[in-house]
Amino acid sequence: MTTLAPVQLEAIAQANGRRGYAYYMEMGLGKSLTVLTEFKALRMSGVVERLVVICPNSFKGGWASEILKHRTGLSAMVFESGKKFEPSKNIDVLIINYEAVRTAKGIEAILKFIDWGQRPCYLAIDESIKLKNRNSKQTQSIIGKVYKGEMRGGIVRLFSFVRVLSGKPITQGPHDLWPQIVAIGEMSMSFFGFQRQYCRLGGWMDKQVIGVLNEKDLQEKITRVAFQAKKRDWLKGLPPKLYSTRRYELTGAIARHYDEMEEDFLTYLKGEVVSVQIALSKYEKLAQIQCGFIIKENREVEWLVEPKHNSRLLLLNEILEEEVSGKAVIVYRHKAIGQLLLAALPHLHPAWIRGGMTTQQIDGEKEHFRGEARVMLLQADAGKYGHTLVGTPEDPCGTMLFFENTYSLDTRSQIEDRIHRMGTVAESCLYVDLSGSDIDERITRALQRKQNMFEAVFPEVQFQKEAA
DSSP states (O other): OOOOOHHHHHHHHHHTTOSEEEEEEOTTSOHHHHHHHHHHHHHHTTSOOEEEEEEOGGGHHHHHHHHHHTTOOOOEEEOOTTSOOOOOTTOOEEEEEHHHHTSHHHHHHHHHHTGGGTSOEEEEESSGGGGOOTTSHHHHHHHOEEETTEEEOOGGGGOSEEEEEOSOOOSSOGGGHHHHHHHTTOOOSOHHHHHHHHEEEESGGGOEEEEESSHHHHHHHHHHHEEEEOHHHHOOSSOOEEEEEEEOOOOHHHHHHHHHHHHHHHHHHTSSOEEHHHHHHHHHHHHHHHTTEEEOTTSOEEESSOGGGOHHHHHHHHHHHHTOOSEEEEEEOSHHHHHHHHHHOGGGOOEEEOTTOOHHHHHHHHHHHHTTOSEEEEEHHHHSSSOOOOBOSSSBEEEEEESSOOSOHHHHHHHHTTSSSTTOOSSOEEEEEEESSHHHHHHHHHHHTTOOHHHHHOTTSOEEOOOO
């Protein structure tokens, strides 16, 4: 199994086998490996038998990949709402999304997996900021709801160990913490009592949270129940490169178009010897569809869904809003996607480097990025050489999100180094790939590992050698 980094070892040491605890570790510090290692240690001690992970839908594939990547020896099952759930005694980990926990079917799946609370089990609630709305159905399913002044119900009470995980546990105010601390069984105050003590109210009828009260007392309370870690305190020197793949579900017209074209694509690959370039050009259409558009034979762009229904764009917005600290670079390939991103992110004052720009124009965009811009839109081929996009010491850039991927190992390596170079001031460089399909995810892993992509993704297919 993968050796833990010092920050992960410290997190487990601070938890010290407590029944409930929070891992508030910034994105890229390895919360999932921390949980998997702690679970395995508790399991070997005979304290717990099974692990349930509740996470955003886009994280499910990532958790399954982490279990394999770190050679944990654990067997995992991903809950799919459209499929019949049959728990097996051979499954160690159940991975289920928040949306499913809102449903009777999802709750029943968890209860069956833990034998209706008869087995000692470990619960990990990933991206626990999703619990911030105490009145939402998913929050009440997990932590319960107040009845005559007492918290009742909630699946957390059926677990021997509960961990909440978040890199950004507060997005609106201190009140975001209340349901998270309730989840780990360390909250004795009612929500309104907590709000009165720690939230400064104002706005319309003094009902909006506008600040913090008793900040020192609150910090002491959190320190007792949570391990808090920031990248700047744990990663020194030239930062390491960290990778994350975020999976989302293809829906509606995008799913329909993708399924039709995928069948044709895979049928084609089952033929005789295939040229890599031809295979790439055929896969290109699948990649376009996942982004919500397709380029027709006459080179016109046809959008398959409106931006508000584009699940890839919605996931990007979610990551930027809830997880990214500091500045970020968003990589894309097609002109149409650059325009889509520019229109979708005006509140982040994006800078933009694309093909056809003059040196002066590029310098102006880079200066904008060092200033008020929160994101840089970077066209892969135009931006892979000669640019330093590390932000400033006060406002560093340590995150690169691939809205569209490149299929060239050279381009991928070069583009990654725009934020990972001498002068980098971020504590780590995190590269996030958005994936809507199994094929896309295999290609992403091959790029991350710097492998020959198509031989890694389609080992059963014979490819022609390209002419020198």
